[in-house]
Amino acid sequence: MRKLFGLILLFILFLNINFAKAEENDTAQKIREGTFVKVMTVDEFSTLTADIEDEVKFINIQDMYVYETNAIPEGTIFYGEIEDVREPVEGKDGALKIFIYKMITPDKKVYKINAHVYNENDNYIGGRNTPSIYYHRTPIHNQRFRPYLKVAPLNIFEMGKHTVVKPGAELFVIIEKDIILK
Secondary structure (H helix, E strand, O other), X not given: OHHHHXXXXXXXXXXXXXXXXXXXXXXXXXXXXXXXXEEEEOOOEEOOOOOOOOEEEEEEOOOEEEOXXXXXXXXXXXXXXXXXXXXXXXXXXXXXXEEEEEEEOOOOOEEEEXXXXXXXXXXXXXXXXXOEOOEEEEEEOOOOOOOEEEEEEOOOEOEOOOOEEOOOOEEEXXXXXXXXXX
């Protein structure tokens, strides 16, 4: 009986400690890593004119809520820099990778963040494959069917084009490290 009473008492103490920790964290909201934020570009940038470490700005175009709290209000400005520029080559368009390091809310709160502009191409904007220029035609003779031509692309591709991101383009920022908002 005493062991049961002791276990119940320990369980109650454990719950009280966890509730106390939860109350301490209620004043600060957390934006988890992997969260997407929809943003809009402010200026035009491209692989033709961009250099590594050039600053770029984005504006949050819709409120983002964590539970009932407006964690990232509309109009929040995200500051980033160009992390990598890939020039266009034969077979691939140019590409940019942008690292986001800071956000400033409309009420002038500054938060250091760790994020990238998201794209399924390893976070590079652009970098599409270009089509083949030449095709090889091979006649196929089959006993069951009439002969036909098989057309296969050769490994000679069009020259890639520079990637241009216009002002007002909608992109996503992916948060890569938790952000604690105060």
